Amino acid sequence: MNNMLEKIENQFEMFQILNEEGKVINEDAMPDLSDDDLKELMTRMVYTRILDQRSIALNRQGRLGFYAPTAGQEASMLGSHYAMEKEDFLLPAYRDIPQLIWHGLPLYQAFLFSRGHFHGNQMPEGVNALSPQIIIGAQITQAAGVALGLKRRGEKAVAFTYTGDGGSSQGDFYEGINFAGAYQAPAIFVVQNNQYAISVPVEKQTAARTIAQKAVAAGIPGVQVDGMDVLAVYKVTKDARERAVNGEGPTLIETITFRYGPHTMAGDDPTRYRTKDTENEWERKDPLVRFRKYLESKGLWSEEEENKVIEKAKEDVKAAIKKADETPKQKVTDLISIMYEELPSNLEEQMEEYKVKESK
Numbered sequence: 534m535n536n537m538l539e540k541i542e543n544q545f546e547m548f549q550i551l552n553e554e555g556k557v558i559n560e561d562a563m564p565d566l567s568d569d570d571l572k573e574l575m576t577r578m579v580y581t582r583i584l585d586q587r588s589i590a591l592n593r594q595g596r597l598g599f600y601a602p603t604a605g606q607e608a609s610m611l612g613s614h615y616a617m618e619k620e621d622f623l624l625p626a627y628r629d630i631p632q633l634i635w636h637g638l639p640l641y642q643a644f645l646f647s648r649g650h651f652h653g654n655q656m657p658e659g660v661n662a663l664s665p666q667i668i669i670g671a672q673i674t675q676a677a678g679v680a681l682g683l684k685r686r687g688e689k690a691v692a693f694t695y696t697g698d699g700g701s702s703q704g705d706f707y708e709g710i711n712f713a714g715a716y717q718a719p720a721i722f723v724v725q726n727n728q729y730a731i732s733v734p735v736e737k738q739t740a741a742r743t744i745a746q747k748a749v750a751a752g753i754p755g756v757q758v759d760g761m762d763v764l765a766v767y768k769v770t771k772d773a774r775e776r777a778v779n780g781e782g783p784t785l786i787e788t789i790t791f792r793y794g795p796h797t798m799a800g801d802d803p804t805r806y807r808t809k810d811t812e813n814e815w816e817r818k819d820p821l822v823r824f825r826k827y828l829e830s831k832g833l834w835s836e837e838e839e840n841k842v843i844e845k846a847k848e849d850v851k852a853a854i855k856k857a858d859e860t861p862k863q864k865v866t867d868l869i870s871i872m873y874e875e876l877p878s879n880l881e882e883q884m885e886e887y888k889v890k891e892s893k
């Protein structure tokens with residue numbers, strides 16, 4: 534029996550294309566990306582690193598509300614998202630704001646989401662996404678349902694969802710991947726294993742050596758990938774999407790990554806549960822450093838280009854926060870009216886009450 538488990542677990546080796554020095558170690562697996570694609574991936578990662586820094590600063594100034602830092606996870610988030618098409622449906626968790634933005638949510642709306650303003654949850658026409666899920670694991674079952682819907686409608690599109698290592702301990706996770714497997718629904722489940730669920734290390738979440746191997750019980754393919762290697766993440770996700778649109782069912786992807794910052798800006802102190810050595814070890818794997826080295830070796834990236842992206846990100850943040858500030862404050866009557874098509878009678882009374890209050 535032990536031997537059987539070992540045999541299974543040994544099949545989930547971490548897939549990598551670029552090593553920590555930015556050298557290609559898996560030439561055969563290189564994805565088919567143009568030079569412009571490669572530069573776009575770097576642009577998105579640099580932009581997102583700056584967006585994270587600015588969001589943290591804005592949060593500290595009291596200008597943003599809920600915020601979950603993203604630095605360290607750029608390759609995992611954006612490499613996987615780059616495999617998505619516009620028609621695909623995104624079901625993100627609270628940390629996955631970068632994918633939402635690159636999928637089409639305007640930045641000022643992401644800031645409004647952070648402030649708890651309902652407009653942050655209103656996806657513009659044509660942006661196929663749900664708002665970020667706060668309930669751990671809930672998006673997994675929802676993604677299975679969305680994927681089945683896409684299949685039933687005969688659409689050539691895929692449901693992408695993201696959760697953390699902690700999310701993979703939830704009942705919803707097993708239900709979702711099992712359901713998607715049973716119906717061969719076009720879903721991609723990305724588990725971003727950033728090593729901790731707030732302060733609980735992944736070893737305490739599960740006895741499984743990998744999260745990818747959990748796919749076996751659902752009868753679906755599972756793959757573990759270096760989440761600090763944007764090319765590797767893109768490649769496995771692109772392959773998974775291809776299978777999904779060809780009617781070959783769902784895939785579970787575990788990205789091995791790390792969040793440099795605290796869990797959220799609401800008072801988490803990572804020094805209480807991880808050492809400086811661990812942090813340094815992960816910073817040596819940094820996805821931007823690695824990919825920058827690779828691009829520079831191909832003559833595709835320079836300090837000048839990077840500075841342009843940094844300036845653009847800063848300008849965009851400034852404009853977006855201004856627009857968020859200018860958005861009318863939400864009213865109680867807004868909340869009531871957007872929640873129901875037909876108001877229940879008890880809310881009709883409250884609606885009238887608040888209309889009066891708000892008119893003063």
Ligand SMILES: Cc1ncc(C[n+]2csc(CCOP(=O)(O)OP(=O)(O)O)c2C)c(N)n1
Nearest residue numbers: 628667668669697698699700727729730731
């Ligand atoms: C159902 C549920 N239980 C508990 C929480 C509180 N909670 C918020 S974040 C979190 C940890 C999640 O960790 P993980 O899934 O690894 O994602 P990460 O934050 O690391 O991206 C918990 C337990 C919640 N939001 N929902």
